[in-house]
Amino acid sequence: MSCGESSKSSPEKKVEKESILDGFWMRKGTLQVVNNVTVDTLFYGEDIEGMKNVKAFSNGSIFWINNRTDENSPWTRGNGGYGKFEVTNDTLTEFMSHGSGGMGAAMRYFRDSLNQQSIEFNFAYNLNDNYYTQFGGAVPDSENKTSYAEYYEKLPSLRKSKIDGVWKRVYEISYVNGIAVDTTSVPTDAILDVKVFKDGYFLVQVDVTRLVDDPSKPEYGGGGNFGQFEYDGNGNLVEYGEFTSGNWNFPEREPRDKRNAHYAAVSFYDDDLYIQITKDTLNQGQAGRGVVYARVK
Structure with a gap:
């Protein structure tokens, strides 16, 4: 056309x-x-x-x-x-x-x-x-x-899911022994953390140029990631990252690399707000952090 x-x-x-x-x-x-x-x-x-x-x-x-x-x-x-x-x-x-x-x-x-x-x-x-x-x-x-x-x-559609859409990080929640101990709002004038889930793929971009404020520092470059994902509708999210951008210095990976995937528990407050809490399934040292995302409309 x-x-x-x-x-x-x-x-x-x-x-x-x-x-x-x-x-x-x-x-x-x-x-x-x-x-x-x-x-x-x-x-x-x-x-x-x-x-x-x-x-x-x-x-x-x-x-x-x-x-x-x-x-x-x-x-x-x-x-x-x-x-x-x-x-x-x-x-x-x-x-x-x-x-x-x-x-x-x-x-x-x-x-x-x-x-x-x-x-x-x-x-x-x-x-x-x-x-x-x-x-x-x-x-x-x-x-x-x-x-x-x-x-x-x-890219061919792999699957549809409830989590499909565009999302922006709005809060972070710290956990100790499974108990929430602190909630921090994410200042949108300092950090923009956005991600899209669609058809079995995800892409995230994190811009921290207002937070770091020094172009000479590696952290100024923020980060991004692309790959496939699975969400089973029962609160289990797996993100299979393939390649990154900015300062996220992870090696490129084959699609659906389970050993290096990011595993998270997901709970929806409603259709437009959810929290994901990293699982320490593979001893990645990332447990204890919950991230709340709001749907971008």
């Missing part, structure tokens, strides 16, 4: 396109387009140089993460971003506000220097149920005969 083919009204098309975008997408390469005709595909991915780049769209929020490392960067893993998005007949607009690694540092710099809450990126795009392309960071000029587009394929 090209950007302007449907005869439906604009509101209907907007809802339809958002519905198609909803989910996780893996970048497979770059298309070279001349006179609106694709003439070459430059593939890259985990089979070529080990590159991975994932995007997630859900309920007006956009997440992305890659595993691209830079030995000259103070952050040992890839980059990631978080923001909001809008889609029209011919333009996909990303309003990026936070991130991890170099993206987190860049968003903090641009938000401060421009005195804005988010930075706007406009893309021309083509979209169907299985793939989409976005063109070069801007809508191409009609006089520019050659353009380049990022090419993404949709």
Whole structure:
């Protein structure tokens, strides 16, 4: 489906396109387009140089993460971003506000220097149920005969669950011997911890640039993680992280690596608020911390 083919009204098309975008997408390469005709595909991915780049769209929020490392960067893993998005007949607009690694540092710099809450990126795009392309960071000029587009394929849905959606950390609760001893609210002006669960995949971004406030420190890069998850509906959550961003210096792992997975007990206060408490199933030394997440609408 090209950007302007449907005869439906604009509101209907907007809802339809958002519905198609909803989910996780893996970048497979770059298309070279001349006179609106694709003439070459430059593939890259985990089979070529080990590159991975994932995007997630859900309920007006956009997440992305890659595993691209830079030995000259103070952050040992890839980059990631978080923001909001809008889609029209011919333009996909990303309003990026936070991130991890170099993206987190860049968003903090641009938000401060421009005195804005988010930075706007406009893309021309083509979209169907299985793939989409976005063109070069801007809508191409009609006089520019050659353009380049990022090419993404949709990851297959693995499962649906009650926990699907976009969530933001709002509280932390400390436990000793299974008893809650302290509750700390998470200041949103200092830390943004957001995660999305969808179709059996998860992606988290934690921006701490307002908390650390010193770009020379590794902690300034925050962190992110992508992988698969399982939630059984009975309070048991397993997150199988595959690769990270920012300062979360974990080695890349195979999908569904049970030995290095994160195990948590989950309890819902209601449909829009839940707590997860890390289990010490594998002696990971992380027990005693409860994290409360509120649904982002």
